[in-house]
Amino acid sequence: MAALVRHRPATYFRQNSKQICGELGIFLEPARSEAMRAKLNRLAERGWLRKLADGKFTTTL
Template identity: 90%
Template sequence: MAQDAEPDVRALITARRAELEVQAEKLSQQLQEVRDELEELAVAERVTRRLAQQLRAEPEQKTPPAAGQVAGRGVFLVPQRERGVDEAVLPTDYQRIMDVVRRAEGPVMVKQVCGELGISLEPARSEALRSKLNRLAERGWLRKLADGTFTTTL
């Protein structure tokens, strides 16, 4: 009878060993997943710290928009006007145009702005200025009236 019991015990031990090996493999996978997540969190902490340092190091002033490139030529980006946004965000040329329109006693024509800014009235120059005035109007900085003149939006 002792011999008959021996194979049963061996079968039980083998089965239990297989169960434990499967469980050990699952636990090993879970442990690796936890380690991977811990590493991801450490990276996220480092990135967050660096971003916070950069934000603290940046001056708290609004800077003019960056110059862009269109067809190989430098152009300035004119932002949409929003409440609380100052004209200082506009490129210098646009700030000068805004100043001329603001100082005028009424709506201004393109040739008046050209004269105030010392820009030639030749078509290439005046049309370039007209484009800038239109861009300011499209973005909410100026108002273009039906007769083609411009005024401040205030």
């Protein structure tokens, strides 16, 4: 996520796990995108990210 924060404006960060995988160059297989979603959910629980009502993630800045 830090790599994305440096290069994109704050309004860009309403993304789902598949979009984030694509930005990071991770294959868009269901297993990989589900693993990324689980990691993003953990980061949201810990306060590093916010999970929006539509299931997308954004930074807490």
